Amino acid sequence: MIQFMKFCKRGKKKFSSVRDVILDETQTGFIFVLIPERLPMIETKQAIKQLHQYHLHVNTLIVNKVLPEAADGAFLEKRRQIEQKYLKQMEEEFNKQILIKVPLYEEDISDLDKLDVFSYHLRGVVKEEVR
Numbered sequence: 001m002i003q004f005m006k007f008c009k010r011g012k013k014k015f016s017s018v019r020d021v022i023l024d025e026t027q028t029g030f031i032f033v034l035i036p037e038r039l040p041m042i043e044t045k046q047a048i049k050q051l052h053q054y055h056l057h058v059n060t061l062i063v064n065k066v067l068p069e070a071a072d073g074a075f076l077e078k079r080r081q082i083e084q085k086y087l088k089q090m091e092e093e094f095n096k097q098i099l100i101k102v103p104l105y106e107e108d109i110s111d112l113d114k115l116d117v118f119s120y121h122l123r124g125v126v127k128e129e130v131r
Contacts, residue, residue: 023055033062036086061097065104
């Protein structure tokens with residue numbers, strides 16, 4: 001029984017130290033990634049609200065696969081109009097978070113050169129989050 005109690009106390013200490021790190025905004029940050037559509041917006045809003053109840057704050061959102069202005073055609077234009085509506089709603093709804101808009105790329109990010117291009121969008125914010 002004594003061994004079990006020692007085990008429980010060690011576990012409690014570990015859990016407490018992990019909790020302290022998670023709650024310390026100078027050590028830990030939460031970033032959500034979503035796409036500019038209705039359902040991901042609703043899910044993100046709910047997740048931020050739930051985390052906030054536990055003093056876990058989301059400071060940054062990455063909006064992925066935003067249609068570039070150069071994308072053309074009637075289908076993409078209609079899609080862009082819908083997307084713009086959601087982007088505007090995101091700016092209003094998530095005004096306490098930094099929004100990073102990452103464009104939709106023609107190809108998957110599958111090598112270091114493409115990853116470097118992608119990382120350009122994150123450079124300023126990641127440095128801020130780390131500080």
